[in-house]
Amino acid sequence: MLLEGQKQKALNINWNQPSLNSIAPKTLDLIIVGCGTIGGALIKQINEQQKILAARNLPINVLGIANQKGILLDPAGVDLSCWQENIKNVKGRYNLAELSHLVKRNNIANPVIVDCTGSREFSLTYPDILEHGFNIVTANKIANGEPIAFYKKIRQLAEANNKRFLYETNIGAGLPVIDPFKKLILAGDKLNRFEGILSGSLSYIFGEIHKGKTISEATISARELGFTEPDPRDDLSGMDVARKVLIIAREAGLEIELTDINVEPILPEEFNRFTTTEEFLTALSDLDTAFSVKVADAEKEGAVLRYVATIEKDQCRVAVEKISSDNPLHEIDGGENILAFYTRYYDPKPLLTRGYGAGPDVTAAGVFGDILRLVN
Numbered sequence: 411m412l413l414e415g416q417k418q419k420a421l422n423i424n425w426n427q428p429s430l431n432s433i434a435p436k437t438l439d440l441i442i443v444g445c446g447t448i449g450g451a452l453i454k455q456i457n458e459q460q461k462i463l464a465a466r467n468l469p470i471n472v473l474g475i476a477n478q479k480g481i482l483l484d485p486a487g488v489d490l491s492c493w494q495e496n497i498k499n500v501k502g503r504y505n506l507a508e509l510s511h512l513v514k515r516n517n518i519a520n521p522v523i524v525d526c527t528g529s530r531e532f533s534l535t536y537p538d539i540l541e542h543g544f545n546i547v548t549a550n551k552i553a554n555g556e557p558i559a560f561y562k563k564i565r566q567l568a569e570a571n572n573k574r575f576l577y578e579t580n581i582g583a584g585l586p587v588i589d590p591f592k593k594l595i596l597a598g599d600k601l602n603r604f605e606g607i608l609s610g611s612l613s614y615i616f617g618e619i620h621k622g623k624t625i626s627e628a629t630i631s632a633r634e635l636g637f638t639e640p641d642p643r644d645d646l647s648g649m650d651v652a653r654k655v656l657i658i659a660r661e662a663g664l665e666i667e668l669t670d671i672n673v674e675p676i677l678p679e680e681f682n683r684f685t686t687t688e689e690f691l692t693a694l695s696d697l698d699t700a701f702s703v704k705v706a707d708a709e710k711e712g713a714v715l716r717y718v719a720t721i722e723k724d725q726c727r728v729a730v731e732k733i734s735s736d737n738p739l740h741e742i743d744g745g746e747n748i749l750a751f752y753t754r755y756y757d758p759k760p761l762l763t764r765g766y767g768a769g770p771d772v773t774a775a776g777v778f779g780d781i782l783r784l785v786n
């Protein structure tokens with residue numbers, strides 16, 4: 411039976427609009443470093459959601475927006491409707507010590523650095539950022555692919571300073587991968603085998619070569635659609651996929667380095683000799699015939715070629731694989747990613763996660779999700 415006061419409280423609950431944080435509003439103060447494709451999409455999403463979240467007891471304040479040229483700062487909140495114009499006129503640059511003073515002067519309790527750069531230099535400053543009392547949310551996967559000593563240092567410093575380090579978008583962009591996998595491992599699950607297609611650009615290219623395009627046509631078209639890096643060799647080298655599988659392997663408890671991964675690049679070594687992207691793209695057609703033969707061979711067996719990351723028996727491999735029609739990776743193309751976790755609990759059928767693994771909106775939403783996890 412409810413007492414009078416309890417009854418009143420029970421009646422006040424609005425089940426349709428539950429507060430995500432019903433105890434006390436805890437403003438998140440963000441400094442968004444990197445405002446290109448992902449950072450820009452994130453700022454747009456925050457601008458759209460800010461009022462809705464504040465009404466649900468989740469106030470978000472964008473304290474600063476930085477790029478390589480400068481930082482736009484306002485402790486009361488940067489005006490997100492005209493930041494693109496305003497950032498052009500700023501004088502100051504990103505400076506961690508100054509930001510730290512600003513945070514202290516303004517009694518900011520919950521400061522967060524949101525890394526939307528692709529910069530290694532910036533990611534190497536994470537230990538400093540944590541020691542200055544900031545949480546980190548990052549779309550940038552470089553830190554997690556650094557030597558294991560650095561990888562552990564970030565985690566130790568986050569714990570020692572009672573701060574969070576969140577990086578859900580490092581794999582599969584907005585797809586829920588890292589956090590659910592971490593929880594499974596904590597619940598006693600064990601990874602037996604992993605297979606995945608972890609690159610949106612390579613998912614597109616390998617899909618297209620089975621729809622009649624040559625490897626050079628598929629690569630040029632992926633580049634034109636904005637799926638690849640400006641120089642597609644960065645995608646075709648396999649190193650981006652290697653970094654991602656390394657992150658999964660480390661989450662599974664393997665203490666391995668990037669150099670331990672067996673990476674089979676899609677291109678022969680000699681393609682690195684071209685200095686310009688245009689020279690490289692012209693030369694790429696030399697591979698068309700050999701690739702078309704491999705495609706036809708796979709199809710004769712009812713299989714397809716896919717660029718696959720594998721973890722098996724504590725070893726990681728990244729390579730072009732022939733995938734048979736009964737494998738969940740078979741139907742993945744058009745930029746989709748898939749991750750198949752074969753584990754102690756998910757056996758014999760794997761835990762599957764699939765969906766678009768790149769793109770501004772899904773990635774920014776994944777970063778936004780990490781930001782909200784800081785108070786939820």
Ligand SMILES: NC(=O)c1ccc[n+]([C@@H]2O[C@H](COP(=O)([O-])OP(=O)(O)OC[C@H]3O[C@@H](n4cnc5c(N)ncnc54)[C@H](OP(=O)(O)O)[C@@H]3O)[C@@H](O)[C@H]2O)c1
Binds near residue numbers: 504579
């Ligand atoms: N694109 C995707 O679908 C996707 C998916 C998952 C993860 N990601 C990751 O998200 C990150 C951002 O990607 P993006 O596509 O948005 O890149 P982008 O469009 O090239 O934007 C990069 C931004 O970072 C800024 N920047 C670079 N180095 C900096 C530094 N040292 N200090 C301050 N600002 C710096 C750049 O400033 P300037 O303009 O002044 O150079 C620019 O504003 C990358 O790590 C990428 O791997 C991207």
